[in-house]
Amino acid sequence: MEVGMLLPALSFFRLNHSKNGQSEHRAKVMAKGLPEKKPLPGVKSIILVASGKGGVGKTTTAVNLACAMKVIEPDKEIGLLDADVFGPSVPLMMNINGEPMLNDDNLIEPLLNYGVKCMSMGLLVASEAVVWRGLMVMQALDRLTRHVAWGPLDCLVVDTPPGTGDTHLSLAQNLPIDGALVVTTPQSAALQVTKRGVNMFEKLKVPIIGMVENMSYAICTECGKRNYVFGKETKQAAEQMGLEIIESFEVDQNMSDCINSGKPAIYALPDSIHAEKYRQLANKIFKYIANKDDKAEATKN
Template sequence: MNVQRIINRVCGQFLITNIKTSVFSIRLKHTKNDLENHQTKIMGRGLPEKKPLPGVKSIILVASGKGGVGKTTTAVNLACAMKVIKPEKEIGLLDADVFGPSVPLMMNISGEPMLNDDHLIEPLLNYGVKCMSMGLLVSGENAVVWRGLMVMQALDRLTRHVAWGPLDCLVVDTPPGTGDTHLSLAQNLPIDGAIVVTTPQSAALQVTKRGVNMFEKLKVPIIGLVENMSHAMCPKCGTKNFIFGNETKKTADEMGLEIIESFEVDSNMSECINSGKPAIYALPDSIHAEKYRQLANKVFKYIANKDNKQAKAKEQ
């Protein structure tokens, strides 16, 4: 006998009709804002406490809504540029893309990391940057086929079970989209800011908006947009050809964001990626290398300004 028949026997069909009507009336009294506030409170109950990584002063995320826009290239060259312009600073690079790690290729690192006396994974070092990636823990020929919980456990290993410190800044290369990885990082770590990478195509810009909205909901400050493949230069006359469109500035204005750096199409970048030598080292005199140095300076300035604001807030 189902539940409806039992209720009908005990209460009678008339009473059931009245109950249904009352419930419907109550629901009508709740506005959309009431429901959203209620959901926010429920979600807030189970959120973990944000704990800093031992010895890591600042954490910067590099993200993109859409894949294939040069996000990892940006993260790799940003980390290396930060080390180049300020050699005294300790810089780290975390590849948080569990399913498609490509930092080992771009940073020319390989081999299984070692454990130290504290049973923490020692990150591999190249170009003066401390690196860690799932690609170092899993054979390149094997596919990572995991469910959400296993991904979260892997992220915990890559963050809290790695001997990162001392670091002045940890650059985190995140996977495309707006998934579990971003949510887990934002809820567990004190993120200082995020750089969102895009290309001028309408499809990329549309997904970029979703990424920006995600960070706003997670209360992660957005440093700005990085535009890749903005245009191609004609080798003969030097004319700019906007082969993928020119809508990034409009989209940035709509979102109230700044394009902090814009990169043109350059075939030499593919060679840098394949050779495992970032453009900041392979092409130090190129326009790309100069722009990556400018981007690194802007990130350092952003971190310094945020540190100053936090220091003044503590004094008050």
């Protein structure tokens, strides 16, 4: 049936839907309740890396965070899930390719590079664009989470798509999320959308660990002066949202080279200021997880 033929019928339905009928329908939906949160087998902690706006360096943050966590705690098992079904970038940044294999339990074996277990929709579909409706996206997300042999993992870092869509809702409602990192840049446009993302996590009762600011400033190669090319609004916006800026990164051409080469800065530029800041960020995430675990244990006792 053509869309034009369908619209009049839909309009008629809405106009003739009584308020009582709406209330009854809403009550039935709410009565069903939210899905029960079930942990991923063998996964101790789950950290989301999110952004309201695209192009702010969210995936770069997720990739380097996961790698830095593995570098500073080599005995810890770290995973990285690329939950951006429509625009997966983790395969490029982590230099992973090839179709994953199924194990004896019919679970997908994540690919391993830099000591980090990785999974992405970019590894499961061909290079052409993914054109799916919401239900198919949710099914794909379920496959990337519950049909992957993640365990044992001490922490799974999840790179979420930009915005406030079905992916975030599904993850928050189905998985026990330990916390979320919000990534932004100093532009007003990015910060305004970030506020929507923070509001979403608050409604979903997902703890926000803090804010990561990318492209904070650029350093002049001639005089070393800091140029705040995108403004200085991040600090004020973070205060308004009640968040702490737990790490801030300046613009660096070398970071683009790392992305294109598939070698994260933590390995390609281990002595750089960026690598040091990613190690600091990883330490803060480990400390956050440990404190959360301690509070949970204290509550039990």
